[in-house]
Amino acid sequence: QSALTQPPSASGSLGQSVTISCTGTRSDVGGYNYVSWYQQHPGKAPKLMIYEVSKRPSGVPDRFSGSKSGNTASLTVSRLQVEDEADYYCNSYAGSDSLAFGGGTKLTVL
Amino acid sequence: EVQLVESGGGLVQPGRSLRLSCAASGLTFDDYAMHWVRQAPGKGLEWVSTISWNSGNIGYADSVKGRFTISRDNAKNSLFLQMSSLRPEDTALYYCAKGYCSSTSCSIDSWGQGTLVTVSS
Numbered sequence: 001q002s003a004l005t006q007p008p009s010a011s012g013s014l015g016q017s018v019t020i021s022c023t024g025t026r027s028d029v030g031g032y033n034y035v036s037w038y039q040q041h042p043g044k045a046p047k048l049m050i051y052e053v054s055k056r057p058s059g060v061p062d063r064f065s066g067s068k069s070g071n072t073a074s075l076t077v078s079r080l081q082v083e084d085e086a087d088y089y090c091n092s093y094a095g096s097d098s099l100a101f102g103g104g105t106k107l108t109v110l
Numbered sequence: 111e112v113q114l115v116e117s118g119g120g121l122v123q124p125g126r127s128l129r130l131s132c133a134a135s136g137l138t139f140d141d142y143a144m145h146w147v148r149q150a151p152g153k154g155l156e157w158v159s160t161i162s163w164n165s166g167n168i169g170y171a172d173s174v175k176g177r178f179t180i181s182r183d184n185a186k187n188s189l190f191l192q193m194s195s196l197r198p199e200d201t202a203l204y205y206c207a208k209g210y211c212s213s214t215s216c217s218i219d220s221w222g223q224g225t226l227v228t229v230s231s
Contacts, residue, residue, distance in 0.1 A: 032215065034215050034216065034217060036217040036218070038155070038218075040155075045205065045221040045222065045223055045224065046155065046205075046218075046221055047221075048210075048217075048218065048219045048220075051210060051216075051217060051219065057219065087154075089154065089155050091155075091157075091217050091218070092217075093214075093215045093216075093217065096169060097160055097162075097167045097168060097169030097214040098157070098160070098169045098170075098171070098214075099145070099157040099160060099169075099217060100157065101147075101154065101155045101156060101157055102154075103154050104154040104155070
Protein backbone atom coordinates (compact mmCIF):
# COMPACT_ATOMS: atom_id res chain seq x y z
CA GLN A 1 0.00 0.00 0.00
CA SER A 2 1.53 3.30 -1.07
CA ALA A 3 0.28 6.82 -0.78
CA LEU A 4 -0.65 8.64 -3.95
CA THR A 5 1.65 11.50 -4.96
CA GLN A 6 0.43 15.09 -4.90
CA PRO A 7 2.39 18.34 -5.05
CA PRO A 8 2.67 19.80 -1.54
CA SER A 9 1.47 23.20 -2.69
CA ALA A 10 -0.29 24.97 -5.51
CA SER A 11 -1.38 28.54 -6.06
CA GLY A 12 -3.42 30.65 -8.39
CA SER A 13 -4.72 34.18 -8.62
CA LEU A 14 -8.26 35.16 -7.83
CA GLY A 15 -10.44 34.35 -10.84
CA GLN A 16 -7.83 32.17 -12.50
CA SER A 17 -7.59 28.37 -12.70
CA VAL A 18 -5.33 25.86 -11.01
CA THR A 19 -4.85 22.13 -11.53
CA ILE A 20 -3.68 19.69 -8.86
CA SER A 21 -2.28 16.32 -9.90
CA CYS A 22 -2.48 12.97 -8.16
CA THR A 23 -0.18 10.22 -9.39
CA GLY A 24 -0.56 6.59 -8.53
CA THR A 25 -0.03 3.29 -10.29
CA ARG A 26 -2.06 0.89 -12.36
CA SER A 27 -2.94 -0.82 -9.08
CA ASP A 28 -4.90 2.17 -7.88
CA VAL A 29 -5.55 5.36 -9.91
CA GLY A 30 -4.85 3.70 -13.24
CA GLY A 31 -6.79 0.55 -12.50
CA TYR A 32 -10.10 1.90 -11.28
CA ASN A 33 -12.44 4.80 -11.93
CA TYR A 34 -12.88 5.28 -8.21
CA VAL A 35 -10.88 8.47 -7.72
CA SER A 36 -12.23 11.06 -5.32
CA TRP A 37 -11.11 14.52 -4.24
CA TYR A 38 -11.64 16.15 -0.86
CA GLN A 39 -11.37 19.73 0.37
CA GLN A 40 -10.36 20.36 3.97
CA HIS A 41 -10.33 23.73 5.68
CA PRO A 42 -8.30 24.12 8.90
CA GLY A 43 -9.96 22.47 11.86
CA LYS A 44 -12.75 21.03 9.74
CA ALA A 45 -13.64 17.58 8.45
CA PRO A 46 -12.92 16.88 4.78
CA LYS A 47 -15.62 17.50 2.20
CA LEU A 48 -16.20 15.44 -0.93
CA MET A 49 -15.72 17.55 -4.07
CA ILE A 50 -15.36 14.96 -6.85
CA TYR A 51 -16.06 11.22 -6.99
CA GLU A 52 -15.60 8.53 -9.63
CA VAL A 53 -12.96 10.69 -11.35
CA SER A 54 -15.22 13.46 -12.62
CA LYS A 55 -18.62 13.41 -10.92
CA ARG A 56 -19.67 16.32 -8.71
CA PRO A 57 -21.90 15.79 -5.67
CA SER A 58 -24.93 17.97 -5.36
CA GLY A 59 -23.99 21.40 -4.03
CA VAL A 60 -20.41 21.44 -5.25
CA PRO A 61 -19.84 24.34 -7.66
CA ASP A 62 -19.18 23.48 -11.29
CA ARG A 63 -15.91 25.39 -10.95
CA PHE A 64 -14.54 22.10 -9.63
CA SER A 65 -13.82 19.40 -12.19
CA GLY A 66 -11.89 16.15 -12.28
CA SER A 67 -10.20 14.04 -14.90
CA LYS A 68 -7.84 11.11 -15.28
CA SER A 69 -5.20 10.03 -17.75
CA GLY A 70 -3.39 6.77 -17.18
CA ASN A 71 -2.09 6.65 -13.61
CA THR A 72 -2.62 10.36 -12.95
CA ALA A 73 -5.81 12.06 -11.85
CA SER A 74 -6.31 15.81 -11.78
CA LEU A 75 -8.52 18.31 -10.01
CA THR A 76 -9.07 21.66 -11.70
CA VAL A 77 -10.49 24.62 -9.84
CA SER A 78 -11.64 27.38 -12.19
CA ARG A 79 -12.51 30.98 -11.40
CA LEU A 80 -10.65 30.76 -8.10
CA GLN A 81 -12.33 32.29 -5.09
CA VAL A 82 -10.98 33.14 -1.66
CA GLU A 83 -12.95 30.30 -0.06
CA ASP A 84 -11.20 27.77 -2.28
CA GLU A 85 -8.03 28.19 -0.22
CA ALA A 86 -7.73 24.86 1.60
CA ASP A 87 -5.97 21.51 1.60
CA TYR A 88 -6.99 19.09 -1.13
CA TYR A 89 -6.61 15.32 -0.99
CA CYS A 90 -7.06 12.73 -3.69
CA ASN A 91 -8.19 9.22 -2.92
CA SER A 92 -8.43 6.02 -4.95
CA TYR A 93 -9.59 2.48 -4.52
CA ALA A 94 -6.46 0.34 -4.51
CA GLY A 95 -7.92 -3.15 -4.79
CA SER A 96 -8.34 -5.88 -2.18
CA ASP A 97 -10.69 -3.76 -0.06
CA SER A 98 -8.17 -0.96 0.39
CA LEU A 99 -8.08 2.76 -0.26
CA ALA A 100 -5.17 5.14 -0.72
CA PHE A 101 -4.95 8.87 -0.06
CA GLY A 102 -2.59 11.38 -1.54
CA GLY A 103 -0.34 13.38 0.74
CA GLY A 104 -2.40 16.52 0.24
CA THR A 105 -1.93 19.80 -1.59
CA LYS A 106 -2.20 23.19 0.08
CA LEU A 107 -3.95 25.55 -2.33
CA THR A 108 -3.22 29.25 -1.91
CA VAL A 109 -5.35 31.86 -3.63
CA LEU A 110 -3.22 34.90 -4.41
CA GLU B 111 -28.97 14.74 6.90
CA VAL B 112 -26.30 12.15 7.63
CA GLN B 113 -24.74 12.46 11.08
CA LEU B 114 -21.73 10.48 12.22
CA VAL B 115 -20.66 10.91 15.84
CA GLU B 116 -17.44 9.32 17.05
CA SER B 117 -16.60 8.55 20.66
CA GLY B 118 -14.08 6.59 22.68
CA GLY B 119 -10.92 8.58 22.05
CA GLY B 120 -8.56 9.69 24.77
CA LEU B 121 -5.09 9.38 26.24
CA VAL B 122 -3.73 5.84 26.38
CA GLN B 123 -0.33 4.36 27.18
CA PRO B 124 1.69 2.54 24.52
CA GLY B 125 0.79 -1.11 24.27
CA ARG B 126 -2.71 -0.61 25.64
CA SER B 127 -6.08 -0.92 23.88
CA LEU B 128 -8.90 1.42 23.01
CA ARG B 129 -12.27 0.98 21.32
CA LEU B 130 -13.74 3.69 19.12
CA SER B 131 -17.43 3.88 18.33
CA CYS B 132 -19.38 5.76 15.69
CA ALA B 133 -23.13 6.36 15.93
CA ALA B 134 -24.80 6.98 12.58
CA SER B 135 -28.14 8.65 11.93
CA GLY B 136 -30.03 10.11 9.00
CA LEU B 137 -29.27 7.18 6.71
CA THR B 138 -30.15 3.55 6.06
CA PHE B 139 -26.97 2.34 7.71
CA ASP B 140 -26.84 -1.13 6.20
CA ASP B 141 -26.94 0.27 2.67
CA TYR B 142 -23.40 1.59 2.92
CA ALA B 143 -19.80 0.59 3.45
CA MET B 144 -18.09 2.41 6.30
CA HIS B 145 -14.52 3.56 6.85
CA TRP B 146 -12.09 4.77 9.48
CA VAL B 147 -9.61 7.44 8.41
CA ARG B 148 -7.06 9.13 10.66
CA GLN B 149 -5.11 12.35 10.59
CA ALA B 150 -2.06 12.85 12.74
CA PRO B 151 -1.58 16.41 14.06
CA GLY B 152 -0.51 18.65 11.22
CA LYS B 153 -0.39 15.75 8.75
CA GLY B 154 -2.47 14.39 5.91
CA LEU B 155 -5.30 11.90 5.76
CA GLU B 156 -4.49 8.21 6.18
CA TRP B 157 -6.95 5.45 5.39
CA VAL B 158 -7.17 2.97 8.29
CA SER B 159 -9.90 0.42 7.60
CA THR B 160 -13.01 -0.32 5.56
CA ILE B 161 -16.00 -2.63 6.05
CA SER B 162 -18.70 -3.45 3.51
CA TRP B 163 -22.41 -3.19 4.25
CA ASN B 164 -22.72 -6.78 5.49
CA SER B 165 -19.21 -7.12 6.99
CA GLY B 166 -18.39 -9.57 4.20
CA ASN B 167 -15.44 -7.52 2.96
CA ILE B 168 -12.96 -5.89 5.30
CA GLY B 169 -9.66 -4.16 4.61
CA TYR B 170 -6.88 -2.68 6.75
CA ALA B 171 -3.91 -0.45 6.13
CA ASP B 172 -0.61 -2.28 6.52
CA SER B 173 0.25 0.06 9.41
CA VAL B 174 -2.62 -1.31 11.54
CA LYS B 175 -3.12 -4.85 10.21
CA GLY B 176 -3.08 -7.38 13.02
CA ARG B 177 -3.60 -4.71 15.68
CA PHE B 178 -6.90 -3.05 14.74
CA THR B 179 -10.29 -4.69 14.14
CA ILE B 180 -13.21 -3.00 12.43
CA SER B 181 -16.78 -4.13 13.01
CA ARG B 182 -20.32 -2.88 12.67
CA ASP B 183 -23.72 -3.48 14.21
CA ASN B 184 -26.35 -2.71 11.60
CA ALA B 185 -29.18 -3.17 14.09
CA LYS B 186 -27.71 -0.34 16.18
CA ASN B 187 -26.45 1.85 13.31
CA SER B 188 -22.98 1.67 14.79
CA LEU B 189 -19.40 1.27 13.60
CA PHE B 190 -16.49 0.25 15.80
CA LEU B 191 -12.70 0.18 15.74
CA GLN B 192 -10.96 -2.00 18.31
CA MET B 193 -7.38 -0.84 18.60
CA SER B 194 -4.77 -2.87 20.45
CA SER B 195 -0.99 -2.74 20.92
CA LEU B 196 -1.20 1.01 20.42
CA ARG B 197 1.92 2.91 19.43
CA PRO B 198 2.81 6.60 19.66
CA GLU B 199 2.53 6.81 15.86
CA ASP B 200 -1.16 5.89 16.16
CA THR B 201 -1.76 9.32 17.71
CA ALA B 202 -4.28 11.04 15.47
CA LEU B 203 -7.79 12.35 15.00
CA TYR B 204 -9.85 9.34 13.95
CA TYR B 205 -12.71 10.00 11.55
CA CYS B 206 -15.69 7.74 11.03
CA ALA B 207 -16.75 8.02 7.40
CA LYS B 208 -19.55 6.73 5.20
CA GLY B 209 -19.00 5.25 1.77
CA TYR B 210 -21.27 6.30 -1.02
CA CYS B 211 -22.20 2.73 -1.88
CA SER B 212 -22.39 -0.66 -0.21
CA SER B 213 -19.06 -2.06 -1.37
CA THR B 214 -15.55 -1.25 -0.19
CA SER B 215 -14.54 0.15 -3.60
CA CYS B 216 -16.58 3.31 -3.27
CA SER B 217 -14.93 6.08 -1.36
CA ILE B 218 -16.26 8.45 1.24
CA ASP B 219 -19.04 10.98 0.95
CA SER B 220 -19.70 11.90 4.59
CA TRP B 221 -17.41 12.40 7.57
CA GLY B 222 -17.81 12.72 11.31
CA GLN B 223 -15.99 15.38 13.29
CA GLY B 224 -13.44 12.90 14.62
CA THR B 225 -12.27 11.63 17.99
CA LEU B 226 -8.73 12.27 19.18
CA VAL B 227 -6.53 9.36 20.21
CA THR B 228 -3.27 10.18 21.96
CA VAL B 229 -0.80 7.39 22.66
CA SER B 230 1.77 8.48 25.19
CA SER B 231 3.31 7.38 28.45
